[in-house]
Amino acid sequence: MRSSRFFFTTLKEAPADADVISQKLMLRAGFIKRAAAGVYTWMPLGLRVLRKVENIVREEMNRAGAIELLMPAVQPAELWQESGRWEKYGPELLRFKDRHQRDFVIGPTHEEVITDVVRRDVKSYRQLPLHLYQIQTKFRDEIRPRFGVMRGREFLMKDGYSFHASRADLEREYQRMYETYTRIFTRLGLKFRAVAADTGSIGGAGSHEFHVIAETGEDDIAYCPDSGYAANVELAEALAPTTPRPPARVPLQKTATPGKTACAEVAEFLQIPLDRLVKAIAVVSEGREGEAPRFALLLLRADHVLNEVKASKIEGFASFRFASETEIVAHLGCEAGYIGPVGVDAGKTRVIADRGAAVMGDFVCGANAAGFHLTGVNWGRDCPEPEIADLRNVVAGDPSPDGKGKLALCRGIEVGHIFQLRATYARALDCGYLDEQGKRQIMEMGCYGIGVSRVVGAAIEQGHDEKGIIFPAAIAPFQAAIVPMGYHKNEAARLAADALYAELVSIGFDVLLDDRDERPGSLFADMELIGVPHRIVVSERGLKDGRLELKGRRDSEAVLLEKEALLDALKAKLCAS
């Protein structure tokens, strides 16, 4: 490609409303243009990157035996009503009516459509297993789209769905997809980590997320450098402390702590470390219609943080919320800030302690009286033994749940997710087959997603500097750029640049000849901004010695090479990736 025949525009200043680096750089580099909140046009330069990601994903899915198809973005409401998600899916599901007042949705995902396709055409175990996938535009009406293409409302996704005659075969395909995803993100040139993820109501070890490691990620990941264990913090188990609860040494005492409602303030006021305090979090579950709301007090060591996913697994609290001030006063006779487990009415309030809080002795907590805390509190002696559960987020240094080493934490951007759906959708939509005995069975399903457009943003979050984007060669808009000095003034440089361009194209390189009539500084700055991994400068001064100049995007200095040596160097670098 020649710049003069291509179309791209760059900006010196990023639009003021961009809030993450990838969004700023994508706007500055002219990869995307905002059309509405969370909705973007992919400009030709950005589209080249998107297509490269897409093609790697496609190649590897095909290699793994999955078969591509393309489903509609617009889906009839009937399928969603049949699966039950018409009611369950919230306002993220964009619904609309056509001219005949029939209900439709713009697909946020395609379980319903694919299951409908398969149930119509697959009748026999002989047609299984079957793995179908597509790379298609999705729409989710996020409350607050942000971070450019990383949390857009409209985005490009690869979604695959596999169908099986047995759970064992689903597990085999799941493992194959785990390996395929590992291969995909490796080829994309990204630093990533596969982590165990929450499986929600389905349970089992049936879900992994693939995260690109980046400081700006929205997810916390716990991993063990020694054992290879990795899990989303939502899921990572905090093991019960191995040290037993110490015996009570001091008597229960009520202490005035006027105005000290936050744990940190209480600890400072009493001159004790934060981990001697127990904090109480009041939660409510609405329960079914006609039932009274259920109330519970969750107790954690004050320096620990409540994990809401874990809390939602408490029996009866699947969809809990934090209690209102009124509810707290009604159950505990005191406002928030001074509440605790001592003296609560066991008939009305469940007391559930995190494993860490359950082994504490002589601790401090709220006295259920405004302006007072209790010191020297001990389970069993001063209040009933609590229910015990794993309620907190793990922290760096916690023992790994597999018992081998200690956990570390990092942040990640979720770019892939694989999931053993089992029969959830197949049952709802009655997707079955006849087995060897001619008996009808419900299929086992898996689903496998990759956020293709999000990968582009994640790659930039991971690879950039003050000059702009640094792409891995596999997904850069061009593998290399030829930058001639004085293309429009100097015939020798022009002829040499044209010849080199023709030669690189003929051997299959995706190269940009920057033949714009601009000053060198502008050309350099633009090539660096858009993240081209290799730059070749053709100048009269180098040509005098028969040399060209090669510089990697991360290099500080260029090297002067004769043409053949330069071709060899480029081949070595680009073919390796």
Next chain:
RNA sequence: CGGGGCGUAGCGCAGUCUGGCAGCGCAUCUGCUUUGGGAGCAGAGGGUCGUGAGUUCAAAUCCCACCGCCCCGACCA
């Protein structure tokens, strides 16, 4: 949904308090000079000042309503 902020040329912003010719930098166009790190000089084009309705001799500026966007808040006992 609650709180805060913003909306002026393609991009970044000033001007609003205190009403009085709609500005600056970058980008764009023309000419000359320049040519290895986002050039200089001279000139030019480009605006429903988010929308609507008011107040006023006069509104980007004041009042009211609406729309859009951004940020913060759903880890709090």
